[in-house]
Amino acid sequence: MPHWITDPRELDHRIARRPHRVGLDTEFIRERTYWPQLALVQIALDDDILLVDTLAPGITDSLRPLLADAAVLKVMHSPSEDLVAFRHACGVVPQPLFDTQAAAALAGIAAGMGYQRLVQDALGVALAKGETRSDWLRRPLSPSQLEYAADDVRHLFALHDALDARLLGLGREAWLQEDCARMVANAERDDGDRWPHLSLRAAQFLDEAARHRLLRLLRWREAHARRADRPRSWILDNELAVLLAREPAGSLAQLQRQLDAHPKAPRKLADAIWQALQTPLDDEAQAPEPRNEDRDKQALRRLQEATASRSADLGLPDGVLASRRWLEQLLAAAESGNRWPGPLSGWRRAELEPALGPILSPGEGGSGLAADTSV
Numbered sequence: 001m002p003h004w005i006t007d008p009r010e011l012d013h014r015i016a017r018r019p020h021r022v023g024l025d026t027e028f029i030r031e032r033t034y035w036p037q038l039a040l041v042q043i044a045l046d047d048d049i050l051l052v053d054t055l056a057p058g059i060t061d062s063l064r065p066l067l068a069d070a071a072v073l074k075v076m077h078s079p080s081e082d083l084v085a086f087r088h089a090c091g092v093v094p095q096p097l098f099d100t101q102a103a104a105a106l107a108g109i110a111a112g113m114g115y116q117r118l119v120q121d122a123l124g125v126a127l128a129k130g131e132t133r134s135d136w137l138r139r140p141l142s143p144s145q146l147e148y149a150a151d152d153v154r155h156l157f158a159l160h161d162a163l164d165a166r167l168l169g170l171g172r173e174a175w176l177q178e179d180c181a182r183m184v185a186n187a188e189r190d191d192g193d194r195w196p197h198l199s200l201r202a203a204q205f206l207d208e209a210a211r212h213r214l215l216r217l218l219r220w221r222e223a224h225a226r227r228a229d230r231p232r233s234w235i236l237d238n239e240l241a242v243l244l245a246r247e248p249a250g251s252l253a254q255l256q257r258q259l260d261a262h263p264k265a266p267r268k269l270a271d272a273i274w275q276a277l278q279t280p281l282d283d284e285a286q287a288p289e290p291r292n293e294d295r296d297k298q299a300l301r302r303l304q305e306a307t308a309s310r311s312a313d314l315g316l317p318d319g320v321l322a323s324r325r326w327l328e329q330l331l332a333a334a335e336s337g338n339r340w341p342g343p344l345s346g347w348r349r350a351e352l353e354p355a356l357g358p359i360l361s362p363g364e365g366g367s368g369l370a371a372d373t374s375v
Contacts, residue, residue, distance in 0.1 A: 002049040002150040008058035021073040023156030027136035038089035039136035044153040067094040077115045083187035097180040103163040111317035204290035214245035220276035306355040334360040
């Protein structure tokens with residue numbers, strides 16, 4: 001039976017003897033906040049399962065030493081958001097990490113496979129799906145919630161054993177270690193996207209001055225959303241941000257009228273938005289130009305075809321070796337003489353450069369790009 005833990009002293013006692021690995025999962029809510037609200041932490045310890053009530057006073061402080069213990073491997077499934085939740089609630093990112101979803105992809109099983117499907121396919125165990133949209137902040141949790149939460153860590157050790165053996169046989173343990181280390185570094189830094197305008201398709205239709213204004217707005221929105229702990233779209237939605245960048249107001253009064261014309265506009269933030277629009281960023285001149293889909297289509301297709309061919313040779317599912325977004329970043333880096341983007345550095349560069357280098361720099365027989373270990 002899982003143990004429901006609300007007393008920090010009991011948690012301290014149960015995790016005092018450190019195992020060589022633990023299974024970890026979380027339940028959190030992120031519907032009305034910027035930061036995930038950590039509601040529950042599930043821990044698999046040898047033959048025990050702890051359901052830790054993170055709403056109880058002092059619990060997150062007691063969790064911290066285990067999460068930070070570098071001698072204890074943390075086995076998790078698709079943990080990128082869980083890592084952010086731990087960092088925000090406990091002040092530490094769990095490491096070292098073994099991500100069973102990433103391991104399944106690198107082992108050639110499937111990319112982005114959910115936990116329930118992986119348990120079913122790898123272990124032949126069918127798990128219930130009834131609590132995927134539960135309110136984990138309510139107390140007490142129902143018996144079905146508790147059982148669902150326990151199941152989320154109950155099979156992690158078996159998955160770890162199976163996937164680790166498969167990666168060992170393929171010689172890909174270092175690939176997973178690199179990917180997991182990058183995921184941890186992302187969560188630790190958590191400084192947001194430097195160039196958020198690149199994710200908006202509408203940005204490619206703006207002139208340079210408008211793109212700079214859009215970048216200023218999106219950077220301001222990110223900072224404000226973090227301080228206010230509210231979703232970005234609640235602060236300023238993308239459509240309105242593009243409009244304000246494309247049609248700049250000549251005065252604060254005109255900006256106020258623009259905001260008044262949109263039902264969900266943040267009218268009370270007009271002064272802050274005006275200041276953001278009027279204040280150049282130190283690095284905005286370095287902002288990369290959004291990719292033009294028509295212009296890039298042929299080069300990107302050649303990169304995708306070469307990547308797909310290499311993926312097939314390695315027995316990797318589509319998108320694992322390089323996603324479309326990563327290849328777009330690589331294409332932009334090649335054109336500007338910058339480095340291989342972080343996700344494509346390391347083992348991926350070693351596998352891809354022989355095939356992609358001639359495409360990126362056909363006259364030189366290689367890309368000439370340096371590795372960029374940043375993410």
